[in-house]
Amino acid sequence: MPAADSDADENPYLRNPSTEFDPVDDLTEAEVREQVELLREAIREHDRRYYVENDPLIADRTYDALFERLQVLESAFDCSHPDSPTRSVGGEPIEAFETVDHEAPMLSIDQSGEEADVREFDERVRREVGAVDYVCEPKFDGVSMEFVYEDGSLQRAVTRGDGREGDDVTQNARTIGSVPQKLHGDYPDFLVVRGEVFMPKDAFQEHNRERIERGEDPFANPRNATAGTIRQLDPEIVAERPLDVFYFDVLAASELEDSHREELERFPEFGLRVTDHVEIVDDIDDAIAYRDRMLEARDDLNYEIDGTVIKVDDRDAREELGRTARHDRYAFAYKFPARAEVTPIADVAVQIGRTGRVTPVALLEPVDVGGVTVSRASLHNPEEIAEKNVDIGDTVRVQRAGDVIPYVEEVIEKGAENEPESHYELPDHCPVCDSAIERDGPMAFCTGGLACDAQLRRSIEYYASDGGLDLEGLGEQSVRQLVDAGLVESIADLYELEREDLTTLEGWGETSAENLLSEIDASREPPLADFLSALGIPHVGPTTARELAREFGTFEAVREAAEDDPAALEGVDDVGETVAETIHEFFASEANAAAVADILAHVSPQETVLESGGDELDGLTFVFTGSLADVTRSEAQETVEAHGANATGSVSGNTDYLIVGENPGATKREDAEENDVPIIDEGEFRELLAERGIDLGS
CATH class of the missing domain: 3.40.50.10190 (BRCT domain)
Incomplete structure (x- = not known):
C-alpha cells in the first residue's frame, strides 16, 4: 500500500475530498501555505495512483477541482515552486519497463469545463497571433503514447510517463491491431506521432463481465483497463485484450506539414487511424457548438471521450504561441460535465461468491457517484431485480452506501427495446462451472460447491485469511496464480505444493516460495476453532467457530453432530435453527465432504480443551x-x-x-x-x- 495512503486521515484532499473552498481573500498567509502543501502532496499522490498504479482514489472532475484550486492559490499569493505539480505533467514510469526519453515533450492540455475559459483562450490566441483556424477533435479518455517510426518501421512505443520520459512498451504495442508495424505510402523518413490507446466500450463491458465471472475485480473504467493492459509484462496477455488506437498529432518529423489538418489528412495514407469526428472552424463560436454536438453524441460513440480539444491549425502560429512547463499554449480542452448518478446498464454479469451465492452485477457506462467513478453496481438478488424491474439497456439511478459497492436505486427510463415490465433473468447454469443455479427464497446459489472454480478461489482465499488459518503470502493474486497455473485444484492441494512449483510463477523467488511453504507447513495442526472458521461454512465465522469448538472439543464431534443431529447444534451460543441447518447442509454435500476429507489427509485440527484458570477477568x-x-x-x-x-x-x-x-x-x-x-x-x-x-x- 502506498505510504501516502497512511496519511489519508491527515490530508483532507486524499480521500473523498471536499471541493467547496473558502474564498481566497478570507485566508491568511499561513493558511494558504498549509493548504498549498496539502494540495501538492495530495495531487502528487493522485498523479501516482492515476498514471503509475492505474488505481485512482478520486474522480477526474474532483482532481480537476483540486488542481485548479492549487493554481489559484499559487497565482494569488505568488508561491509557485519548481517542484509543484502545476509545473510538471506528473506520473513517473514504473520500474518494470525500460525508461526512455521522448523524442519531443509530451505535454498536457490546458482545460476547463467553463465556456468563459474557452473564450479567454481564444482571445489570447487572437491577441498574440491574429486570426486563426481551429481544428476540433474529441478528447479521448485513454492512454497517451508516443510512436516512433524510422524508415517507415515501428521502432519504439513509449507511454507518456512524466512528459519527458516514459516506459518502453513496444512489444505490447505491436500486439495492437491498429498499430502498423510498417507505414504505407509516401511517409517521412523519421516520424514521431502521438496516439491514444483505448479499449472500446463494448469490449470493455465484455471484458469486465468475464473478470467478474472469473472471480476477479472489474476495472473501474475503460481507461484503467487500457492502462492496466498496456503495462502487462506478458505481451500475450495484451494480445488477448481488445485495444485500439487513434492518432492525433505529430511530435517530430523529418518533414513537417504547414498545418495540423494536413497532418491528419496524411495519417490514413500512412496507415495511421484517425477519428471521423474532426472539424475545421474559423471562430470560437463554432468550436463551442462542436463541443455541444459531441456532448450529445458521446453515448453513441464506442469509445470514451471526456471533452473536445481545440487546436490552432497553423504550425507557425503554434510555434509563436509557445508552451509552458506543463502544456502547449496553442490547444485547449473544453471538458464535458461528469455523468452524475444516472447512467445506462450496458450488461449484467453473474458473480459467484465463496458460499456459491449468485450476485448479479450491473455493468454501467462509467458514472460519477459522490465524487467516485463507478462502472458496476450490485443488483443484489433475483427478487430485487424483479421488484425494481431492471433490465439491460435501462437507464438507472445509482447510489453508494458508505464504501460498499454501489447499487441500483431505481429505473429512470426503460431501454428502447425493452418491454415496460421486462426484467433481467439469471441464467439457469453457473457461468464458471456450468452447474445448475437454484433459488432459495430471494437468493440464488450455484450448486457446484468447491468443484466450482469461483467458489474454490474464494474458499482458498478465505482459508488463508485472518478469519481462517492466517497464511501470510497467500492472498487474492497468489491464489489466482496457483489456480490458473493448475497447481491448486482444491484446498488440500496447498499441502502438496513444492518449491519448484512456486518459483516457476511470475514474481516468485526462492525466498517467497520458502516463506509460503513454511506458513502452510505450520498450519498442519491448527486450533479447532481456526480450522472450523477456515472451512468457510456459511454463517460460521471466527466467533461461532470458537463456540462450536468449546462445545464439542473435536472436529469429529462437530461433524457428527452436523450430519446426524443438527438440533444439537442449536444449544451452542451464536447457533440458531437457520445456522444449524446451514452447517448440516455443508457437511451433507458430497462435494464438500470429499474436499474436507482431502484436507484432513494433511491437517489434524487440535482438540479444544477448556481449562479454568480462575475468575481474574470475571465480568469483563x-x-x-x-x-x-x-x-x-x-x-x-x-x-x-x-x-x-x-x-x-x-x-x-x-x-x-x-x-x-x-x-x-x-x-x-x-x-x-x-x-x-x-x-x-x-x-x-x-x-x-x-x-x-x-x-x-x-
Whole structure:
C-alpha cells in the first residue's frame, strides 16, 4: 500500500475530498501555505495512483477541482515552486519497463469545463497571433503514447510517463491491431506521432463481465483497463485484450506539414487511424457548438471521450504561441460535465461468491457517484431485480452506501427495446462451472460447491485469511496464480505444493516460495476453532467457530453432530435453527465432504480443551481485531474466557476493551470510539493480563 495512503486521515484532499473552498481573500498567509502543501502532496499522490498504479482514489472532475484550486492559490499569493505539480505533467514510469526519453515533450492540455475559459483562450490566441483556424477533435479518455517510426518501421512505443520520459512498451504495442508495424505510402523518413490507446466500450463491458465471472475485480473504467493492459509484462496477455488506437498529432518529423489538418489528412495514407469526428472552424463560436454536438453524441460513440480539444491549425502560429512547463499554449480542452448518478446498464454479469451465492452485477457506462467513478453496481438478488424491474439497456439511478459497492436505486427510463415490465433473468447454469443455479427464497446459489472454480478461489482465499488459518503470502493474486497455473485444484492441494512449483510463477523467488511453504507447513495442526472458521461454512465465522469448538472439543464431534443431529447444534451460543441447518447442509454435500476429507489427509485440527484458570477477568468483555504478533486471536480469546471473561465478535456498549493488532478492521475501531470503549494494543493487553497474574504465552 502506498505510504501516502497512511496519511489519508491527515490530508483532507486524499480521500473523498471536499471541493467547496473558502474564498481566497478570507485566508491568511499561513493558511494558504498549509493548504498549498496539502494540495501538492495530495495531487502528487493522485498523479501516482492515476498514471503509475492505474488505481485512482478520486474522480477526474474532483482532481480537476483540486488542481485548479492549487493554481489559484499559487497565482494569488505568488508561491509557485519548481517542484509543484502545476509545473510538471506528473506520473513517473514504473520500474518494470525500460525508461526512455521522448523524442519531443509530451505535454498536457490546458482545460476547463467553463465556456468563459474557452473564450479567454481564444482571445489570447487572437491577441498574440491574429486570426486563426481551429481544428476540433474529441478528447479521448485513454492512454497517451508516443510512436516512433524510422524508415517507415515501428521502432519504439513509449507511454507518456512524466512528459519527458516514459516506459518502453513496444512489444505490447505491436500486439495492437491498429498499430502498423510498417507505414504505407509516401511517409517521412523519421516520424514521431502521438496516439491514444483505448479499449472500446463494448469490449470493455465484455471484458469486465468475464473478470467478474472469473472471480476477479472489474476495472473501474475503460481507461484503467487500457492502462492496466498496456503495462502487462506478458505481451500475450495484451494480445488477448481488445485495444485500439487513434492518432492525433505529430511530435517530430523529418518533414513537417504547414498545418495540423494536413497532418491528419496524411495519417490514413500512412496507415495511421484517425477519428471521423474532426472539424475545421474559423471562430470560437463554432468550436463551442462542436463541443455541444459531441456532448450529445458521446453515448453513441464506442469509445470514451471526456471533452473536445481545440487546436490552432497553423504550425507557425503554434510555434509563436509557445508552451509552458506543463502544456502547449496553442490547444485547449473544453471538458464535458461528469455523468452524475444516472447512467445506462450496458450488461449484467453473474458473480459467484465463496458460499456459491449468485450476485448479479450491473455493468454501467462509467458514472460519477459522490465524487467516485463507478462502472458496476450490485443488483443484489433475483427478487430485487424483479421488484425494481431492471433490465439491460435501462437507464438507472445509482447510489453508494458508505464504501460498499454501489447499487441500483431505481429505473429512470426503460431501454428502447425493452418491454415496460421486462426484467433481467439469471441464467439457469453457473457461468464458471456450468452447474445448475437454484433459488432459495430471494437468493440464488450455484450448486457446484468447491468443484466450482469461483467458489474454490474464494474458499482458498478465505482459508488463508485472518478469519481462517492466517497464511501470510497467500492472498487474492497468489491464489489466482496457483489456480490458473493448475497447481491448486482444491484446498488440500496447498499441502502438496513444492518449491519448484512456486518459483516457476511470475514474481516468485526462492525466498517467497520458502516463506509460503513454511506458513502452510505450520498450519498442519491448527486450533479447532481456526480450522472450523477456515472451512468457510456459511454463517460460521471466527466467533461461532470458537463456540462450536468449546462445545464439542473435536472436529469429529462437530461433524457428527452436523450430519446426524443438527438440533444439537442449536444449544451452542451464536447457533440458531437457520445456522444449524446451514452447517448440516455443508457437511451433507458430497462435494464438500470429499474436499474436507482431502484436507484432513494433511491437517489434524487440535482438540479444544477448556481449562479454568480462575475468575481474574470475571465480568469483563473483550473484542479483538487484527492479527496478534505471538499468539492467534483464538488463543487470546480462549485465554480470557478461561479466566472468566467474555470474548465477543462485535463492539457494543457492554464491551470493556478492544484489543487492536496488526491490520485491524476500521469498523470495530469506529464502534469502540462511538461507545467510548478503551482501545489498547497487544502490549497493553499483555500488561493488563500480567497485572492479574495471567500469562498470555507466546
